[in-house]
Amino acid sequence: MQAQEIEVKGIKNGILIEVKEGDWEVQERALLQHIDQNREFFEGARLVIDVGSRALKSPILASLRNALSDREIKLWGVLSSSIVTERASQDLGLVIMVDQSSPTSEKHPINTVLEGEEAVFLKRTLRSGHKIKHPGHIVILGDVNPGAEIVAGGNIIVWGRLRGVVHAGAKGDTEAVVCSLDLSPTQLRIADKISISPPRKGKPRPEIARLEDGQVTAHDWFEVH
C-alpha cells in the first residue's frame, strides 16, 4: 500500500533508501514489505538508509538490522541528522557517511554556520571500535580506551584517561588543543601533525597538548595555568 512511497537509489557501494517522514514503525513495515516484494533485487545487497531527523536508539536499529539480515541483506549504514541516531549506528558498527553519487542536500549548509563553535558532550566510556566525529569540539566525561577514535574540528577534552587515537583541529585548525586527566593516547594529532605519547613516568597528571613551532607539545596543566 505504501510501497510506492519508498525511494531507492543506487550509490557507489550499495543501495540507498530514504525513509519518509512519519511514524517509524509504519515506515519500517513498509520498507520491509517493499523488500519482500522485490526480493531478487535486494538479496545480498549492502543497504544504507537515510532516516532524516529521526532520533533512533540502537535497539531499534539493531532490530531493523536483524530483520534485514534474515532477508540476506546487510545493513551497512544509517544516515541521519540526529546525533542520537548517529551515535546509535556508530555503536552498532554502521557507517554514518557514504559517498552518494547524487548527494541529498540539506546536511551541508548546517556545518558551515556552526563550525567549530558547537560541542558535543558525552558522559560514558568510549571503548575499542567506537568512533566519535564532530565538526565542533568534543568533551568526554569518562575514559577513552585504546582502539577508540575521536575526530574533532575543534578542541578535545577528556575528563578521564585518554588512551585511544585523537585528532583535534581535523580540518586544519592549528590552534586546537587536547586536554586530559591522563594524556596517554595511542596517537595524538593536531591539524596535520601526528605524534605518539612518550612512555609515562610516575603518576599521571592532567595535561594539555597543543602545537608549538609545528610540534605537538604536552604540558602539565598546573605548570602552565
Place this chain on the structure above:
Amino acid sequence: MSAKVITITSGKGGVGKTTAIANIGAALASKGQKVACIDADIGLRNLDVVMGLENRIVYDLVDVVEGRCRLNQAMIKDKHIPDLYLIPTAQTRDKTAVSPTDMIRLCNELRSDLDWILIDSPAGIERGFKNAIAPADEVIVITNPEVSAVRDADRIIGIVEAEEKGTPRLLINRLDTEMVKQNDMLSADDVVDLLAIHLLGIVPEDKAVIISTNKGTPIALDTNSLAGQAYHNIARRLLGENVPLLDLDKSSGFFNRISSVFGSGEK
C-alpha cells in the same frame, strides 16, 4: 521455572569460552540446578568434545531450527551430572544457517523447564556472535590478561551495551600470579581498571584444565584444583551468593611466602 539465558563471549578466539561454558554448566548443575549448554559456534563444533559427549550426538541445533527434530531430541544428557544437557551445533553448516530470531525462539521454548541456559558464542563480532547474544538476558565477557584479548573484550562490551543487553560481567581466565608478580602479565586490577565492568571471577592458569578438557571431564568436578574452585565460586556468584575472590597466592605455598618475606623472592 523460567531459565536465565547467559551468553559467554570474548571477541578474540582461544581465551576459554567453551571451557568456561562447560565448567560453569557443570558447577551450576552440581548445585542442583537444571542447565542446558548450547553451542552456537556453528561449523566449529567443540563444546561437545570438552564435555566428552561427542559420540552421543544424533541431532543438532540446525536440525532443531530447520524442523528435522524436536528440541528434546537434540538435548544430550551429561555423563557425569544429572540435569546437565548439551545442545550441540552442526559441524557441516555455517553461521547463516541460524538467525538471531531462531535463537530467541529456541531459548523461549527451553526456558520453561530449565534454570539456566548457557550459550557458547563463536569468536568475532559477526553473524554468529549476533546469533549468540540475541536471546541473552545477561552476557559474560571472558578475557585473558593479555593486551590483545583485553582490547577485543573492550570492543565486545561496547557492542553488547549498544544492543542494550546491559553491562556484561567480566571473567578473567588463565591468570598466572607468578607472571603478574614479575610484572610480565597484566594483573586482574589492570584489566578491570581498563574495562570498568563488574568482575564475576578469576580463573587461574592451571595445567589441570588442559588435561580435563582433553579428557572431556570438566575441571569443575575436581574441587581440589584451584581452577575447579574458581568455577564453583563463579556459579555461586551467579546464584546470587556473595563469594570473595579466591586467594590465588595460596598455590605458591607457605614456604614461598616466608622466603618472600626474607627478600629472596623467587623459588
